[in-house]
Each structure stands twice: as structure tokens, then as C-alpha cells.
Amino acid sequence: MDADGTPTDVIAGTILIVGLTEDDFGDLSQEYIDKYEKLFHQPEKFWHEIDERGRTHLKIDCCDPEE
Secondary structure (H helix, E strand, O other): OOOOOOOOOOOOOOOOOOEEOOOOEEOOOHHHHHHHHHHHOOOEEEEEEEOOOOOEEEEEEEOOOOO
């Protein structure tokens, strides 16, 4: 997300979020586990719309995991 909270990229599919040590992957703190669980728990549906001025807008909507 950029400074005003606008999404700038979309990750689709299965992802792995890990911590980092100096030279390897590491554990996440409980704070980060809670943060990313909250952020990615509910699946989202992404699509774009083009407005009357020709500008593209990214739309985001929560959806059920079955969708």
C-alpha cells in the first residue's frame, strides 16, 4: 500500500509469510502472527473499473472462501 493506504499490488494464491534472521528464515513474533492473520483471514475479490474519464480504479470486496 502506498502512503494513503491505496493498494498498489495484489497477491493471489497461497503465500508464506515468515520472519527473517541475518541469513535465513525465522519465526514471526506473536504480534506479526496476529497482524497477518487479521489482514489475510477473509478472502478478497479484486477487479477494476474504468470511470467516465478513462481512469482505472482497483476495487476490493470481501468474499466467502467458497467464492
